[in-house]
Amino acid sequence: xxxxxxxxxxxxxxxxxxxxxxxxxxxxxxxxxxxxxxxxxxxxxxxxxxxxxxxxxxxxxxxxxxxxxxxxxxxxxxxxxxxxxxxxxxxxxxxxxxxxxxxxx
Amino acid sequence: xxxxxxxxxxxxxxxxxxxxxxxxxxxxxxxxxxxxxxxxxxxxxxxxxxxxxxxxxxxxxxxxxxxxxxxxxxxxxxxxxxxxxxxxxxxxxxxxxxxxxxxxxxxxxxxxxxxxxxxxxxxxxxxxxxxxxxxxxxxxxxxxxxxxxxxxxxxxxxxxxxxxxxxxxxxxxxxxxxxxxxxxxxxxxxxxxxxxxxxxxxxxxxxxxxxxxxxxxxxxxxxxxxxxxxxxxxxxxxxxxxxxxxxxxxxxxxxxxxxxxxxxxxxxxxxxxxxxxxxxxxxxxxxxxxxxxxxxxxxxxxxxxxxxxxxxxxxxxxxxxxxxxxxxxxxxxxxxxxxxxxxxxxxxxxxxxxxxxxxxxxxxxxxxxxxxxxxxxxxxxxxxxxxxxxxxxxxxxxxxxxxxxxxxxxxxxxxxxxxxxxxxxxxxxxxxxxxxxxxxxxxxxxxxxxxxxxxxxxxxxxxxxxxxxxxxxxxxxxxxxxxxxxxxxxxxxxxxxxxxxxxxxxxxxxxxxxxxxxxxxxxxxxxxxxxxxxxxxxxxxxxxxxxxxxxxxxxxxxxxxxxxxxxxxxxxxxxxxxxxxxxxxxxxxxxxxxxxxxxxxxxxxxxxxxxxxxxxxxxxxxxxxxxxxx
Numbered sequence: 001x002x003x004x005x006x007x008x009x010x011x012x013x014x015x016x017x018x019x020x021x022x023x024x025x026x027x028x029x030x031x032x033x034x035x036x037x038x039x040x041x042x043x044x045x046x047x048x049x050x051x052x053x054x055x056x057x058x059x060x061x062x063x064x065x066x067x068x069x070x071x072x073x074x075x076x077x078x079x080x081x082x083x084x085x086x087x088x089x090x091x092x093x094x095x096x097x098x099x100x101x102x103x104x105x
Numbered sequence: 106x107x108x109x110x111x112x113x114x115x116x117x118x119x120x121x122x123x124x125x126x127x128x129x130x131x132x133x134x135x136x137x138x139x140x141x142x143x144x145x146x147x148x149x150x151x152x153x154x155x156x157x158x159x160x161x162x163x164x165x166x167x168x169x170x171x172x173x174x175x176x177x178x179x180x181x182x183x184x185x186x187x188x189x190x191x192x193x194x195x196x197x198x199x200x201x202x203x204x205x206x207x208x209x210x211x212x213x214x215x216x217x218x219x220x221x222x223x224x225x226x227x228x229x230x231x232x233x234x235x236x237x238x239x240x241x242x243x244x245x246x247x248x249x250x251x252x253x254x255x256x257x258x259x260x261x262x263x264x265x266x267x268x269x270x271x272x273x274x275x276x277x278x279x280x281x282x283x284x285x286x287x288x289x290x291x292x293x294x295x296x297x298x299x300x301x302x303x304x305x306x307x308x309x310x311x312x313x314x315x316x317x318x319x320x321x322x323x324x325x326x327x328x329x330x331x332x333x334x335x336x337x338x339x340x341x342x343x344x345x346x347x348x349x350x351x352x353x354x355x356x357x358x359x360x361x362x363x364x365x366x367x368x369x370x371x372x373x374x375x376x377x378x379x380x381x382x383x384x385x386x387x388x389x390x391x392x393x394x395x396x397x398x399x400x401x402x403x404x405x406x407x408x409x410x411x412x413x414x415x416x417x418x419x420x421x422x423x424x425x426x427x428x429x430x431x432x433x434x435x436x437x438x439x440x441x442x443x444x445x446x447x448x449x450x451x452x453x454x455x456x457x458x459x460x461x462x463x464x465x466x467x468x469x470x471x472x473x474x475x476x477x478x479x480x481x482x483x484x485x486x487x488x489x490x491x492x493x494x495x496x497x498x499x500x501x502x503x504x505x506x507x508x509x510x511x512x513x514x515x516x517x518x519x520x521x522x523x524x525x526x527x528x529x530x531x532x533x534x535x536x537x538x539x540x541x542x543x544x545x546x547x548x549x550x551x552x553x554x555x556x557x558x559x560x561x562x563x564x565x566x567x568x569x570x571x572x573x574x575x576x577x578x579x580x581x582x583x584x585x586x587x588x589x590x591x592x593x594x595x596x597x598x599x600x601x602x603x604x605x606x607x608x609x610x611x612x613x614x615x616x617x618x619x620x621x622x623x624x625x626x627x628x629x630x631x632x633x634x635x636x637x638x639x640x641x642x643x644x645x646x647x648x649x650x651x652x653x654x655x656x657x658x659x660x661x662x663x664x665x666x667x668x669x670x671x672x673x674x675x676x677x678x679x680x681x682x683x684x685x686x687x688x689x690x691x692x693x694x695x696x697x698x699x700x701x702x703x704x705x706x707x708x709x710x711x712x713x714x715x716x717x718x719x720x721x722x723x724x725x726x727x728x729x730x731x732x733x734x735x
Contacts, residue, residue, distance in 0.1 A: 028715055036711075097711045104709030 012053045019046035033088060033095035037081045044074045107167035109150065110183040110236060113193065116147050117228040125222025133217040137208035140221035144204045144228060148197035155190050164189075166238060177293075182300060184238035188596045191436055191589075192235040192368055195443045196361050200228050202562035203356040206451050209558030210352055210458055220260060220350065227253035231361055235368060239300040240289045243369070247285065247333065250362045251278045257357060258349040270348035277342040281332015285369075288325030291318055292376075305375040316379060323380040326373055327387055334366025334420045337394045341659055343417055347409040351454030354409060359416045359450050360443035367420070367439050370427045374598055377427070384514060388428025392509075392522040395421030397656070399529035403536075404642070404652045407464050408453045411537050415490070416446060418526055422505050425523050429515040431508030432597040433590045437577045438505055440589075441497035444569035445489040451566065452483040455559045456541065460550040466540045467635055468548035475552035478560045480542050482567040487538045489570045491531040492620040497574035499616075502527060504579060507612045511605040520612075524619050531623025536631050536638070544634040581609030 023042030030036055048067045055063025085095055092099050120143030130136045154165065164186035171179045185193070204224060211217050230249025237243040251274075259271030289299065295318050296304045308314065330336070335343035346358045357363070370377060370387070377384050395418045402414035419442050426435035456476060457464055473480040489498035506527070510520035546552070554560070577589035590599075607615065630637045642649040651657070708714070 024719065028712065028719060031712075100711060101709035104707060 013050055016046045016050040016053070019043075019049065031096050031098060033085045033097050034082075036097060037078065037085065040081070041074060041078065044070060107165055109154065110165060110167045110185055111169070113147055113150055113154075113197075113232050113236065114183075114229050116150070117143050117225040117232070119143065121222045121225040121229065124218045124225065129216075129218045131216070131218070133208055133212050133214060136218040136221040137204065137211070140225050141201065141204040141208065143225055144197065144201040147228065147232070148194075148201045151190075151193045151197045154185055155194060158185065158187070158190055168238075171242075176297070179239065179241055179299070182238035182242060183236040184301075185236065186596050187592050187594075188368070188371060188436065189235050191440060191593070192364075193232060195440055196228065196231050196235065199360050199443055199447050199566070200224075200231075200356060202565055203352045203360075203447065203451070206355075206454065206559060206562040207350070207352040209556050210454055211350065220257070223253050223256045223260070224353070224356070227257070227357060227362070231365070234365055238302070240292060241299055243372070244285065244289060247329075247365060247369075248282065250357070250365060251275065251282070251333070254278075254346065254357050254362055257353040258346045260349055260353070264348075267348040270342075270345040274342040274346050277339050278332050281329045281339055284325045284332070285329030288322045288329060291322040291325060295319060295322065301372060304373075308375045308379060319376055320380040320383055323373070323376040323383040324386075326369060326376065327383055330366030330369050330424075331390065332366070333369075334363050334424070335417050336366070336390055336421060336424060337397065340394060340398065340417050341655075341662065344410055344413040344655070347407070347413050351409065351450060351457055354413070355447045355450030355454065358413065359446040363416065363420060364423070364439045364443070367423045367427065367435055370424075371432045371436055371597060374432050378430070378598055381514060384428045384430065386428070388425050388509070388514070388519055391421040391424025391426075391428055392519050392526070393421070394418070395425065395526035396522050396529070397421075399526045399533065400652055401655050402533045403529060404649055406467050408457065408466050408469075408537070408541070409450070409464060411466070411533060412446070412449055412453060415449075415530065415534070418530060419446065419490075422502065422523055422526065425509050425519060426505040429508050429512035429519065430598065430600040431505065431512060433577075433593040433599070434501065434504035434508050436593060436597070437589050438501035441489065441501040441570070441573050444566055444573050445486040445496075445498055448482060448486040448563060448566035448570050449490065451559075451563055452479050452486065455479045455555050455563065456552075458555055458559065459553050460548060463548055463550050465548075466537065469541045469546070470544040470548075470634065471542070471546040472552060473542040475546075476542075476554050478554060479563065482560070482563040483538065483542070485567045485570050487534050489574075490534050491624055492527055492616055493624075494617060495571075495574065497570050497572065499620075500574035500577050500579065503613050503616050504577065506616050507579070507609055508600060510607060510612055511602050511609075512600045513603050515605075517606075524615065527616065528619045528623045531620040532627045535624045535627035539627065539631040540635065543632075547635075579609055579613070581613070 020043050023039045023046060026039035027036055027043065030039065048070055051063040051067050051070075055061060055067075088100060089095050120140050124130070124136050124139055128135070128139070130139075158164070164184055166182065166184040168180040168182040171181045173179065204221070207220070207224065211220055214220060227250060230246045230253060232246070234243055234246025234250060237246055255271045255275040257271075258274055259268045262268045262271075292304060293299050295314055296307050298304060298307070308319070332339045343358060343363065347354050349358070377387070398414045398417035398421060402411050402418065405411045405414060419438070423435040423438050423442075426432070426438065456469070456472060456479060459476060459479075460469070463469070485496065489496035492499045492502045494500075506520060506523055509515045509523050510517065575585060577587055578585040580587060605612075630641065654660075
């Protein structure tokens with residue numbers, strides 16, 4: 001196993017937390033559907049980073065295996081999500097998320 | 106050979122299906138021809154079965170599986186014995202004649218196929234009733250004839266009064282049917298069997314049966330019989346049933362269906378033999394029904410109403426015979442009554458048809474000139490019902506009256522009431538006869554004799570009315586043996602003659618004298634038209650009104666049963682139904698209100714949902730970690 005620089009190893013979970021907070025923030029307040037999707041990707045990758053760090057520190061490979069899975073699922077999710085966004089655009093000519101309220105109870 | 110028994114039921118059923126569902130012909134002759142052919146085929150089949158019975162003397166039986174549940178097994182079992190033989194011949198023979206008559210009578214109908222389909226369906230159900238070898242099979246036929254009766258009374262259903270008359274007949278019969286069913290249940294509970302032969306065998310041999318329960322069963326079956334055979338207190342439907350076409354009144358409401366109650370009691374005679382109290386009740390109910398109906402018939406003006414009350418009265422006499430144990434006398438009167446009452450009804454039908462629907466005998470008179478054939482045949486029927494020798498009614502009525510007097514369970518009161526009913530019968534039938542056929546014509550319609558289709562059945566029935574009595578000659582006359590009693594002796598228990606103050610010949614003489622007295626009185630009053638009768642009606646005005654109003658029994662029932670029942674229904678629909686509705690609808694309303702409230706959460710905006718999701722996730726996170734962080 002390649003030893004990683006200790007500074008990065010110490011700080012990468014802070015980086016991951018910052019990335020996750022950024023993603024969550026954008027996820028909640030951005031109105032462009034594509035950006036919302038990108039924020040989801042950001043959160044996923046923050047998590048990936050965290051998993052890699054924990055895996056490295058504890059010398060257990062499970063975290064890295066999880067990352068592979070998450071990347072796969074994220075790819076599928078992005079494909080579906082973009083497909084939905086594309087159709088929404090065809091429907092209304094815009095991807096502004098506040099335009100889509102037809103599921104109101 | 107046994108399978109042929111099912112043919113008796115299936116042939117008219119096929120006729121009904123062919124007429125009512127397949128062809129639906131608007132031509133009376135086509136529909137009527139099919140129906141009459143089926144009926145006649147049935148009659149020939151019944152005749153050949155009867156000849157076979159006369160040769161071999163053994164009853165035929167056949168069965169198809171119906172249902173089984175554990176130890177309870179029930180078959181579509183049919184049995185053709187002497188009692189069934191008599192009933193089957195009467196039903197199919199008179200039924201065929203009435204089918205034939207109907208072709209002439211219903212010639213201006215829009216939907217004759219409906220009429221003839223019902224008529225054939227009736228035959229099928231009635232034959233099932235008399236052929237069934239167990240109470241449930243009999244009950245199927247019993248309900249079937251009730252249904253056909255309802256359908257045919259309300260045949261002209263556009264007229265609300267006629268439709269209501271059908272409803273009344275159906276509902277009143279339900280009361281009797283409920284009792285009948287209870288009787289069947291009690292029989293099964295006691296005997297663990299419902300076939301007649303097994304029940305009769307067990308009654309005779311087993312000593313583990315409760316006599317009290319057997320009496321209850323007999324009582325329930327008797328109440329069922331009062332419904333179908335129009336006895337007090339369930340008789341008011343029969344006069345209203347005259348709303349149906351006249352041939353129907355002849356077939357169903359005079360000759361066959363209403364005698365189903367008599368048949369039922371005769372068939373379950375083994376129960377009534379061990380229930381002397383119920384038999385006693387039956388005899389008195391019959392006697393008072395006979396008298397009561399006869400008093401009403403004295404003053405009625407509608408030609409069919411007179412005959413209807415007369416039918417109720419004659420059925421009452423049959424119950425007297427059953428009550429005193431003279432079962433074969435009752436069946437004998439069923440047979441002769443079927444002939445002369447069917448003849449009277451068909452004659453009335455021919456007259457109504459010839460007068461274009463007129464039914465008031467006060468608007469008839471002198472019709473012997475216009476209806477010579479009908480007049481001739483009616484004379485025979487009237488003589489028969491009045492009990493003049495040697496016409497059929499004389500022998501059967503005499504057998505009943507003598508049994509009422511001389512049977513161990515009979516007494517002078519029964520005999521006196523029955524004789525009084527016979528006196529009144531002779532009176533009102535003579536009045537009927539004189540007002541219709543003698544004097545001057547008092548109506549407006551142009552009378553004319555009907556076609557051959559109308560009078561040929563009358564002629565055949567007239568022969569029966571005149572001579573049918575000869576098969577059941579009383580022993581006392583020493584002329585011919587009592588063929589009828591001998592035929593039925595394997596099936597029906599006989600009664601032992603006890604010493605009465607009159608012998609058979611004496612009772613017979615009294616019966617003839619009574620008939621002559623009734624006829625003579627009516628002759629004196631109605632010889633010169635309606636004048637004297639109207640004077641008498643004015644002189645005894647309250648009594649006349651009471652009788653004309655049929656003792657106000659319908660009004661009494663209306664007041665004591667129908668109105669309270671309607672009030673109960675209103676109470677139930679307004680209060681109880683409301684309470685039930687509120688109780689049942691409360692959960693439904695709760696669910697709806699809850700759903701509406703919760704649907705507010707679904708705002709539809711994507712990001713609001715995202716916020717809720719994230720905050721919810723945070724709450725969960727806090728919940729999961731609360732122990733660690735503190």
